[in-house]
Amino acid sequence: MSSNAPVLLWLRQDLRLSDQAALAAAVEEGPVIPVYILDDDTPRTWAMGGASRWWLHHSLTSLDERLREKGSRLILRRGSSAEILAQLAQETGARRVHALHHYEPWWRNAEKAVAKTLDLCLHDGGLLLPPGAVRTGAGGIYRIYTPFSRAVMEHMPPPTPTRAPATIPTPDEWPASDTLDDWALLPIKPDWASRFTEDWTPGEAGARAHLTAFLDAVGDYPVARNLPSVEGSSRLSPHLHFGEISPATVWHRVAASGQDATVYLKELIWRDYAHVQICQMPTYGSENARSDFDALQWRDLRSAGADFTAWKTGRTGYPIVDAGMRQLWATGWTHNRVRMIAASFLIKHLLIDWRHGARWFWDTLVDASYANNSVNWQWVAGSGVDANLFTRIMAPLSQSEKFDAAAYIRRWVPELADLRDSVIHDPDAHGARPAAYPPKIIDHREGRERALAAYRHAKG
Structure with missing residues (x-):
C-alpha cells in the first residue's frame, strides 16, 4: 500500500x-511519524x-538519535494514549496506527480505546510467541x-530477526513535540541514580553490547x-523490558553461541509464561x-x-539480604538469586505482604516488568498459580555461604569488608x-516459626 497520508x-x-x-509495516505504507506517549493516565x-x-x-534519547540517522525523528507527547493518538491523527491526516502488541492490562485497554477511533494494526514481536499460541x-x-x-520449545526457534530499515520515509511536516526535559524523568534533588550510568547504557547499542559480552559465558x-x-x-532484562532488543534476536544469538544454552533459553520462555499469566489474570500484581x-x-x-x-x-543484619537491597538502590538492579532471598526474607521472616515488596521493586528496578515482577513475587510467596511452597523458607545465612557471596557482600556492605569468608x-x-x-532484626528460627504459624492459622 502507498499513500501520501x-x-x-x-x-x-x-x-x-x-x-x-x-516499524517495518509502517515503512511499507509511506511517511512514518514515530511517536512515544508518556501515558501516566491509562x-x-x-x-x-x-x-x-x-x-x-x-x-528515548538513544532512539531519537537512531531515528535521525535514518532521516526521521521521535515525536514526544504526554497524556492519555488514545486521546493523544487521535489528536495526532487530526493534526497530520494520518488514518492508520502501527504498534506492537503489549499485554499489561492498561495497554490492552488502551489498544481497545485507540481501535475505536483509528485503524490500529497490531504486530507480534515483544515475546517469543504471542499468549495463547501454545495450548x-x-x-x-x-x-x-x-x-x-516444553510446548514452547516445540515452536522454537522463533522467526529470523529482521534488520532495521535502511531509510524511513518522512512526512512533509512534522507535528509539534515535547522535549525530554519537559518531562523531568531524571531525579535531581537528590540524584539517587547517579551511579546508574556505571552499570547501564540504555538503548539498542547497550543491549547489543550486553548480549555480545554474555555470549562467551553462556x-x-x-x-x-x-553466584x-x-x-x-x-544483564539483558531491562533491555528486553523496554524492547531495545527483541527476544528473537537474543534467542538466535545465544543458540548460535556453540555452547549449551538450554538453561538460559528457558529464562526467555519464563518471560513469555509470565505474560500469559497476566493475560489470564490482569490483577496478578495486586491480588493473590x-x-x-x-x-x-x-x-x-x-x-x-x-x-x-x-x-x-x-x-536487616542479614548480609546477603542487605547487599542485595543496597545494590538495588545503587544500580536499579540486583542479582536474581539475591532477589529471591530478599523477597523470601520480607515475606516469611518479616511476615510482610508480598505486595509491599513488589511495589518497592516496581519503583526501584530498571527492569520493572509488570508480568515478571508480579509472577516472581507470587512465586516466592507461594500464592501464584505455579509457585514455591510457602513452607519452603529460604535460609539467608546458609544461602549466602552455599552460593559463595562473600565478595558480593564486601562490595555492597563495606562495613563488613574486613571480615573473613x-x-x-x-x-x-x-x-x-x-x-x-546493625544486629539481626529477627532471629532466623523465630522468623521461620512465626511464618509457619501464620500459614497454619490461615489454613484453619
Missing part, C-alpha cells in the same frame, strides 16, 4: 529499529516507577511453567547465575492468584514499618559484627 508508529516498550515489525497506579523513568529518558491438549491455557516450556550460566559474586547473568492466601494475616505496616524500612535500606555471612554468630553494622 502519513502513518503513526506508536512506540511503547519496543524502543528499537531492528526486528521491529510495526496505567494509573501502575505508572512507571522512578528507576524506569531514568531508563526511559536515556532510551494444553484440552485447548486451555497453560498455568504450570514446565509443560508450557556455557557457565547454569552455575554462574546463582552473586560472579554475577553470571546476561490463589484465593486461599487471602486469609493469611500479614503484619500491619503501622507496627512493622521499621522492619520494612530496614529491609528497603539494607539494614568464614564469618562474613553471619557476623553475629561469630561475635564479629562491627559496631557500624
Whole structure:
C-alpha cells in the first residue's frame, strides 16, 4: 500500500529499529511519524516507577538519535494514549496506527480505546510467541511453567530477526513535540541514580553490547547465575523490558553461541509464561492468584514499618539480604538469586505482604516488568498459580555461604569488608559484627516459626 497520508508508529516498550515489525509495516505504507506517549493516565497506579523513568529518558534519547540517522525523528507527547493518538491523527491526516502488541492490562485497554477511533494494526514481536499460541491438549491455557516450556520449545526457534530499515520515509511536516526535559524523568534533588550510568547504557547499542559480552559465558550460566559474586547473568532484562532488543534476536544469538544454552533459553520462555499469566489474570500484581492466601494475616505496616524500612535500606543484619537491597538502590538492579532471598526474607521472616515488596521493586528496578515482577513475587510467596511452597523458607545465612557471596557482600556492605569468608555471612554468630553494622532484626528460627504459624492459622 502507498499513500501520501502519513502513518503513526506508536512506540511503547519496543524502543528499537531492528526486528521491529510495526516499524517495518509502517515503512511499507509511506511517511512514518514515530511517536512515544508518556501515558501516566491509562496505567494509573501502575505508572512507571522512578528507576524506569531514568531508563526511559536515556532510551528515548538513544532512539531519537537512531531515528535521525535514518532521516526521521521521535515525536514526544504526554497524556492519555488514545486521546493523544487521535489528536495526532487530526493534526497530520494520518488514518492508520502501527504498534506492537503489549499485554499489561492498561495497554490492552488502551489498544481497545485507540481501535475505536483509528485503524490500529497490531504486530507480534515483544515475546517469543504471542499468549495463547501454545495450548494444553484440552485447548486451555497453560498455568504450570514446565509443560508450557516444553510446548514452547516445540515452536522454537522463533522467526529470523529482521534488520532495521535502511531509510524511513518522512512526512512533509512534522507535528509539534515535547522535549525530554519537559518531562523531568531524571531525579535531581537528590540524584539517587547517579551511579546508574556505571552499570547501564540504555538503548539498542547497550543491549547489543550486553548480549555480545554474555555470549562467551553462556556455557557457565547454569552455575554462574546463582553466584552473586560472579554475577553470571546476561544483564539483558531491562533491555528486553523496554524492547531495545527483541527476544528473537537474543534467542538466535545465544543458540548460535556453540555452547549449551538450554538453561538460559528457558529464562526467555519464563518471560513469555509470565505474560500469559497476566493475560489470564490482569490483577496478578495486586491480588493473590490463589484465593486461599487471602486469609493469611500479614503484619500491619503501622507496627512493622521499621522492619520494612530496614529491609528497603539494607539494614536487616542479614548480609546477603542487605547487599542485595543496597545494590538495588545503587544500580536499579540486583542479582536474581539475591532477589529471591530478599523477597523470601520480607515475606516469611518479616511476615510482610508480598505486595509491599513488589511495589518497592516496581519503583526501584530498571527492569520493572509488570508480568515478571508480579509472577516472581507470587512465586516466592507461594500464592501464584505455579509457585514455591510457602513452607519452603529460604535460609539467608546458609544461602549466602552455599552460593559463595562473600565478595558480593564486601562490595555492597563495606562495613563488613574486613571480615573473613568464614564469618562474613553471619557476623553475629561469630561475635564479629562491627559496631557500624546493625544486629539481626529477627532471629532466623523465630522468623521461620512465626511464618509457619501464620500459614497454619490461615489454613484453619
